[in-house]
Amino acid sequence: xxxxxxxxxxxxxxxxxxxxxxxxxxxxxxxxxxxxxxxxxxxxxxxxxxxxxxxxxxxxxxxxxxxxxxxxxxxxxxxxxxxxxxxxxxxxxxxxxxxxxxxxxxxxxxxxxxxxxxxxxxxxxxxxxxxxxxxxxxxxxxxxxxxxxxxxxxxxxxxxxxxxxxxxxxxxxxxxxxxxxxxxxxxxxxxxxxxxxxxxx
Numbered sequence: 001x002x003x004x005x006x007x008x009x010x011x012x013x014x015x016x017x018x019x020x021x022x023x024x025x026x027x028x029x030x031x032x033x034x035x036x037x038x039x040x041x042x043x044x045x046x047x048x049x050x051x052x053x054x055x056x057x058x059x060x061x062x063x064x065x066x067x068x069x070x071x072x073x074x075x076x077x078x079x080x081x082x083x084x085x086x087x088x089x090x091x092x093x094x095x096x097x098x099x100x101x102x103x104x105x106x107x108x109x110x111x112x113x114x115x116x117x118x119x120x121x122x123x124x125x126x127x128x129x130x131x132x133x134x135x136x137x138x139x140x141x142x143x144x145x146x147x148x149x150x151x152x153x154x155x156x157x158x159x160x161x162x163x164x165x166x167x168x169x170x171x172x173x174x175x176x177x178x179x180x181x182x183x184x185x186x187x188x189x190x191x192x193x194x195x196x197x198x199x200x201x
Contacts, residue, residue, distance in 0.1 A: 008045045010035040012060055015053045019104035020097075024111035028053065054108050055122045061105050062126035069133040079141040083155055083182045086134070090159050091166075091175040099170045102163050131156050143186060151185050 014035035018026040028042045028050055035041075046052045068089055076082035094101075105126045108119065134152035139145055162174040 007035075007037050007041050011037055011041065011045060011053065012056050016057045016060060016104050017101065019054065019057055019107050020101035023107040024050075024054065024114060026050070051114070051116050051119055055116075055119050058105050058108065058119070058122040058126045061103075062129045065126070065130040066133045069130070069137060073137040073140070077141060079138050079143050079186050080183050082137060082141060083134075083151070083186065084179050086155065087159060087162075087175055087179040087182065090163060091172050091179070094163060094166050094175065095172055099167050102167050103160055106160055106164070127156060138186075147187070154185060155182075 011031055014031045015026070018030055018034060028046065031053065032039060032042055046056075069086065072085040072089065073082055076085045105123055108114070109123050114120075131149075131152045134155060135148045138148035138151060143151065158178050159175070162178045165174040166172055
C-alpha cells in the first residue's frame with residue numbers, strides 16, 4: 001500500500017512542477033516521464049485524466065501553503081515581519097527556479113480550456129485556505145479582525161500577481177518592491193516591534 005501511495009505522490013509532485021512551468025497544456029504522458037512511473041500508473045491513479053491530477057495538485061498546493069504560513073508565523077511574531085517572510089519565501093522559490101516556474105494553481109486558473117466544476121472548486125478552495133491561514137496569523141499577532149482579512153486577501157493577490165511579473169521580466173524586482181510596501185498594508189494598528197530583515201538574512 002505504501003508503494004502505491006509513493007507512485008501517486010510522485011505523479012502529483014511531477015504534475016505540480018509541470019503545471020507551474022507550462023500551465024494546463026501539459027499531458028499525463030509528460031507527467032509520467034517526469035515522475036518515472038510506468039504507463040499504467042496514469043490510468044490506475046488518475047482514471048479521470050488530467051483534470052483529476054490537477055485537482056490533486058491544487059489540494060497539495062493548498063496544504064503546502066497553509067504549512068508555509070504556519071511555519072513563518074511561528075518564526076515571526078510581528079505582523080509586518082510575518083508578511084515580509086511570506087514574500088521572501090516566494091521570492092526564494094522564484095529565484096531558485098530561475099524564474100521558470102510560477103504558481104501551478106494560477107496556471108490552472110487562467111487556462112481557457114477547462115470546464116470542470118470540481119477543478120474550479122479545488123482552485124478556489126486553495127486560495128481561500130491560503131487567505132484564511134494568513135488572516136488567522138495576523139489576528140493572532142494583534143491586527144484587528146477586519147483589517148486582517150483585508151490585508152490577507154491583498155497580500156495573497158499581490159504575491160500571485162508579482163510572481164507573474166517576476167516570471168515575465170525574469171527579475172525578483174516586483175516581489176522585492178512588494179516587500180518594501182508591506183508596512184503600509186498593515187498600518188499603525190499593528191504591533192511592530194522592530195524593523196524586519198529578509199527571512200534567512
